[in-house]
Amino acid sequence: MDSGGRPSAPGSGGPRRPRSDEDHTPGRVERFRDAMAARAATGAAGARALVRRVKQTPPPPGPFRPGFWRSPIRGPWLTSVFGLVLLIGIPLLFVTGMLSYAAYNPGLDRINDQTPDKGLLGFYLFDWPTHPYWLYRLTQGVHVTLGVVLVPVLLAKLWSVIPKLFEWLPVRTVAHGLERLSLLMLVGGVIFEFVTGILNIQLYYVFPGSFYTLHFYGAWVFIAAFVVHVCLRLGRMSRALRSRGLAAELRTDLAHTRPEPPDPDGLVPQAPAPPTMTRRGALTMVGGGSLLLLVVTAGQSIGGWARNTALLAPHNRAPGSGPNGFQINKTAAAVGVNPAHLGPSWRLELRGSRPPLVFTREQLLAMPQHAAALPIACVEGWSTPDQHWSGLRLTDLAALAGLPDAGSVLVESVQPPGPYASVVLRGNQIHDPRSLLALHVNGADLSIDHGYPARIIVPANPGVNNTKWVHRLTFRT
Amino acid sequence: MTRFVRWYGSSPLHLLVLIASFALTGYAVVRLFAVRPLDVAIWFVGAAILHDLILLPLYSLADLSAHTVLRHQATPEPQVPWINYLRVPTFLSGVLLLVWFPLIFDLSIPYPGAARLPEGVYLGRWLAITAVLFAASALAFALKLRRVRRAARAAEERPAPGQDAAP
Incomplete structure (x- = not known):
């Protein structure tokens, strides 16, 4: 046509050829060049x-046709409102996630490191502090609760840009093609991260591999695309946000709800349906979804009376009553601890620069006891309020082992080999006076499920690194 | 520069940013796919299409069907927009289910043993929340209906304007 x-x-x-030349060879070269140029031009x-x-x-029938998407409230302004919320929320998720990775001290020892091939992605690792003692409780509570709360916003954002998925042509230029490939990483990455995270906090381990590895590397795949997306869209977002006032939009009723002016991205429908919901309504519905999720989730990280409000969260009830009635991560039975190893035959072995020392629980109880009020805070986001632990200071045990300035300690549990059966703690964690090998909690013996006969409790330490059923401490310089 | 823009479709800065991003993506992807690459790829691509090609068509279709099926009940009463009284509780109950379905349907095998918390409470709780949401919506709709009908009756009882002036 x-x-x-x-x-x-x-x-x-x-x-x-203008004219034949005496000089034969350059003429031939010239002719060849001309021929190539002409062919290239052709x-x-x-x-x-x-x-x-x-x-x-022409676009094929269906969603590729411009008249297919008809919601009259779809447009750059609404997309940008959701985008702005995610622009604040997602960096917060990323930073708290990276902090959680650092909190495991993966750079300290091979035993702690489930991602030994992390390479440059561990560039920022630092010595995880013990101050403030509620640090991990806060960062991980925010990470998990915020992730859950952002689900409706994420869904709304994806809904608002659906015409872009079906834009015609699918690829217009090289730049456009690369950008769409990056969007595949963005959308695939964000949902991969949300899905793995949300399944993991419910102990629904159906994802292909170790959660730790998948969620960590997935986060980097996602963030690479996220940064590009922000770079390319920030200007458009702020222009769109300035195009309509939020206050005015929140006062607009259904009768006055009109589509936004046509936009180059094609979010605004060419053939809008009559409105059935205002923008205020859409924002309220999405915000209401987030609020509802917050209400049924946050209590498991706040604890106390609020725990009862976390109607759908995994750790919304006490597993028992009394001094040991607080939340359990993994029971002794769940990790396969043999109860026979925890009876009168149990011994604590202390290694350092001297020949190993061996103690019975009675001998440990006869030594000066120290107390600390510390929470258990899990990577899954739930936590307990401060529990009153008592036992032996790790720093005293280091001195007993002949290494008062120990730089690290290998903690080994009775539990069968597997993830978190042993951990290495850093010098700053050993020498914090609140770091204990706890024997008692809330005035009673530890229960089996909380680590009887002895467990580690260290301020701001991820729960799973507060090893339970400890039987050997090996201090190192 | 213009030739580049014509060939590439955007500025060189665009290309540089994207290449930097893809390099980081590649670095992480190699590690992400190190174990069980096929399964991870299926999960990643599945994640990319989960909303756009599965959830969105389903909920859009449900919304359109609700509109079509429940529209135009011939009643003498004045019409009141009702769709949002159905949409909002469905959405709220739906996001709760979407996030917490493994617990609601007792799908997590290790959960009760690991946390020493019995499963089986979540389905009832989710249903109870759903009941409260729909009941609240029904109540709000009933109040709205009453208000609209009263206003309509009041308008009927008032003499139509201009009646006396009829010839």
Whole structure:
């Protein structure tokens, strides 16, 4: 249909030699160059024509047609409101997630490191502090609760940009193609992260591999695309946000709800349906979804009376009553601890620069006891309020082992080999006076499920690194 | 520069940013796919299409069907927009289910043993929340209906304007 753009016949624009020259060789080179230039020109013209023809291909019926998407409230402003919320929320998720990774001290020892091939992605690792003692409780509570709360916003954002998925042509230029590939990483990455995180906090381990590895590397795949997306869209977002006032929009009723002016991205429908919901209504519904999720989730990280409000969260009830009635991560039975190893035959072995020392629980109880009020805070986001632990200071045990300035300690549990059966703690964690090998909690012996006969409790330490059923401490310089 | 823009479709800065991003993506992807690459790829691509090609068509279709099926009940009463009284509780109950379905349907095998917390409470709680949401919506709709009907009756009882002036 576009005869003007059809490639010209080969040779028609061929080389036109001005005159024959005495000098034979340069003439031939020149002729060759001319021929190549002409062929290139022909080829380029042909390619341009092909591109033009492809560009004029009508979209197939269905979602690719501009009239298909009809919601009258879809448009850059609404997308940008959801985008702004995610622009604040997602960096917060990323930072708290990276903090959680650092809290496991993966750079300290091979035993702590489930991602030994992390390479440059661990560039920022630092010595995880013990101050303030509620640090991990806060960061991980925020990470998990915020992730849950952002689900409706994420869904709304994806809903608001659905026409872009079906834009026609699917790829217009190289830049456009690369950008869409990046969007695949963005959308795939964000949902991969949300899904793995949300399944993991419910102990629904159906994802393909170790949660720790998948969620960590997945976060980097996602954030690479997220940063590009922000770079490319920030200007458009702020322009769109300025195009309508939030206050005015929140006062607009259904009768006055109109589509936004047509936008180059094609979010605004060309054939809008009559409105059935105001923008205020849409924002309220999405915000209401987030609020409801917050209400039924946050209590498991706040504890106390609020725990009862976390109606759908995994750790919303006490597993028992009394001094040991607080939340359990993994029971002794769940990790396969043999109860016979916890009876009178149990011994604590202390290693350091001297020959190993061995203690019975009675001997440990006869030593000076120290107390600390510390929470258990889990990577799954739930936590307990401060519990009153008492036992032996790790720093005293280090001195007993002959290494008063120990730089690290390998903690080994009675539990069968597996993830978190042993951990290495850093010097700053050993020498905090609140770091204990606890024997009692809330005035009673530890229960089996809380680590009887002895467990580690360290301020701001991820719960799973507060090893239970400890039987050996190996201090190192 | 213009030739580049014509060929590439955007500015060179666009290309540089994207290449930097893809390099980081590649670095992480190699590690993400190190174990069970096929399964991870299925999960990643599945994640990319989960909302856009599965959830969105389903909920859009449900919304359109609700509109079509429940529209135009011939009643003498004045029409009141009702769709949002159905949409909002459905959405709220739906996001709760979407996030907490493994617990609601007792799908997590290790959960009760690990946390020493009995499963089986979540389905009842979710149903109770759903009941409260729909009941609240029904109540709000009933109040709205009453208000609209009263206003309509009041308008009827008032003499139509201009009646006396009729010839």
